[in-house]
Amino acid sequence: MTSSQPVAEEVLAEFVSAPPALPEEVRAAGRRSLLNMIGTAIGGSGETAIDRLVDLSADFGGAAGSTLVGRKERADMLWAAAINAASANIFDFDDTHIPTVVHPSAPVGPAVLALAESRSAQGRPASGAALLEAFVLGVEITCRLGVAAGQAHYARGWHITSTAGIFGAALACGRLLQLSPHALVDALGNALAQAAGSVETLGTMSKSLGVGQAARGGLLAALLAERGYTGPRHPLTGARGFFSLYCDDADPGSLTGDLGSRWEILNNTFKPYPCGVVLNPVIEACLALKAEGGFDPGDIVEVELTGHPLLRQRTDRPGVTSGRLAQVCAQHAVAVSLLRGKADLDAFSDESVADPALRAFAAKLRFQDDAAYALESARVLLRFTDGREIARTVDAARGGLAQPMSDAELAAKLAAQVEWRGLDLDVRKLIAALENIEDAEDGSAFLTLTRPR
Numbered sequence: 001m002t003s004s005q006p007v008a009e010e011v012l013a014e015f016v017s018a019p020p021a022l023p024e025e026v027r028a029a030g031r032r033s034l035l036n037m038i039g040t041a042i043g044g045s046g047e048t049a050i051d052r053l054v055d056l057s058a059d060f061g062g063a064a065g066s067t068l069v070g071r072k073e074r075a076d077m078l079w080a081a082a083i084n085a086a087s088a089n090i091f092d093f094d095d096t097h098i099p100t101v102v103h104p105s106a107p108v109g110p111a112v113l114a115l116a117e118s119r120s121a122q123g124r125p126a127s128g129a130a131l132l133e134a135f136v137l138g139v140e141i142t143c144r145l146g147v148a149a150g151q152a153h154y155a156r157g158w159h160i161t162s163t164a165g166i167f168g169a170a171l172a173c174g175r176l177l178q179l180s181p182h183a184l185v186d187a188l189g190n191a192l193a194q195a196a197g198s199v200e201t202l203g204t205m206s207k208s209l210g211v212g213q214a215a216r217g218g219l220l221a222a223l224l225a226e227r228g229y230t231g232p233r234h235p236l237t238g239a240r241g242f243f244s245l246y247c248d249d250a251d252p253g254s255l256t257g258d259l260g261s262r263w264e265i266l267n268n269t270f271k272p273y274p275c276g277v278v279l280n281p282v283i284e285a286c287l288a289l290k291a292e293g294g295f296d297p298g299d300i301v302e303v304e305l306t307g308h309p310l311l312r313q314r315t316d317r318p319g320v321t322s323g324r325l326a327q328v329c330a331q332h333a334v335a336v337s338l339l340r341g342k343a344d345l346d347a348f349s350d351e352s353v354a355d356p357a358l359r360a361f362a363a364k365l366r367f368q369d370d371a372a373y374a375l376e377s378a379r380v381l382l383r384f385t386d387g388r389e390i391a392r393t394v395d396a397a398r399g400g401l402a403q404p405m406s407d408a409e410l411a412a413k414l415a416a417q418v419e420w421r422g423l424d425l426d427v428r429k430l431i432a433a434l435e436n437i438e439d440a441e442d443g444s445a446f447l448t449l450t451r452p453r
Contacts, residue, residue, distance in 0.1 A: 003285030008237050011256045013181035016171045020260045029265045030136035031204040037088050038271050044090035045070025049205040055085050066114050077118045083214035084110035086208035092327045093274040098267050100146030107165025107214035108138035112172045116256045116444040131443030138172025143264035150249035161196025162210040169218020177226050178357040189231015190221035203325035272399045273348035275327040278311045281378035281397035286337035289392050299384045307369040307378040323349045331362035339400050345420050376400040424453045
């Protein structure tokens with residue numbers, strides 16, 4: 001470690017304790033991220049994995065006064081944070097920070113909202129402006145920690161959304177609790193004691209458990225720090241801290257470099273398709289080929305997929321058997337996009353995965369790794385029985401930094417998930433409340449609009 005590294009925790013704590021006024025573009029990014037997170041939580045709220053978490057919370061939770069987004073049941077504050085985070089991330093439809101592939105809002109947003117709702121019930125509501133500020137700070141720290149952790153962290157198999165997200169959730173909740181800098185460092189230490197998450201769980205219910213625990217653990221870390229529960233002074237940069245234990249090529253300097261003047265939240269992106277972000281350009285290329293037509297899919301003998309090596313590493317999963325696994329499966333994404341011309345929530349369902357026509361076509365996929373490709377780009381080449389070849393290259397997928405989804409598209413995405421889930425919600429009122437959250441006296445009040453009538 002260099003001489004500057006041991007003070008990184010104090011720098012973060014001072015920043016979160018007394019942040020600068022957030023620029024409008026940063027606040028706008030926060031509003032978009034929060035709206036998108038609520039939408040994906042609604043979309044995921046009725047999945048079997050969420051049902052099982054809700055059932056368990058009834059057996060082991062405390063007073064059930066906190067909102068479960070998209071559901072009529074309620075849970076205690078910690079369980080609500082965990083369940084809403086799991087719901088928000090379960091379809092891989094939530095936001096993605098480029099280039100770390102961290103999904104920052106799922107662990108941070110539900111933790112802050114559960115805390116704010118609980119304090120509101122006690123007669124101490126947090127304003128919408130205060131809630132958004134805490135959320136933005138948590139997302140920012142999560143993204144910066146993802147950058148600082150280095151590429152080897154994710155490559156080794158750590159699920160970076162969970163491992164980085166718990167620290168962002170802890171600091172976001174700490175900000176809402178107005179913790180001192182010293183207590184915020186304690187919150188980071190309490191988060192370190194709980195940080196976990198494995199890429200091996202992708203495509204299974206356990207992945208949602210990891211993200212849920214990041215939100216729950218971050219909230220718990222802050223609440224403990226508020227009560228004087230102490231931790232190490234260097235939970236991130238210490239000899240046995242986060243960077244030393246979890247990372248091979250960490251860059252702690254990027255955690256605090258230009259803090260308050262350069263904002264990583266501006267590199268947050270939103271997905272048009274419910275799957276791993278590296279599949280976005282693949283799907284876009286396939287949908288374009290399908291729309292152009294001029295061929296019979298039955299005549300295709302091979303589909304060659306060229307992209308960044310991470311594309312194959314994360315999505316080469318032949319023969320998947322569930323919708324969850326299909327979200328990180330290039331074989332299924334290519335098949336359903338080319339044969340059905342769709343890549344919506346139904347396309348990544350258990351029913352679609354069981355379709356024998358899709359399963360047979362998926363076997364035609366072959367990968368070509370090319371490190372020159374960005375994560376947001378891919379090339380799909382179709383080879384036919386008569387020797388013809390048709391290719392489509394996507395240099396920058398829709399939803400990425402170069403072609404971001406508009407506010408109207410994000411609102412439509414939320415509305416589509418409400419409709420798909422079949423919930424009786426006042427969608428227009430919910431979207432308006434989220435878009436204007438900074439005007440609210442109680443930042444958590446909009447949660448009542450996420451409960452089915």
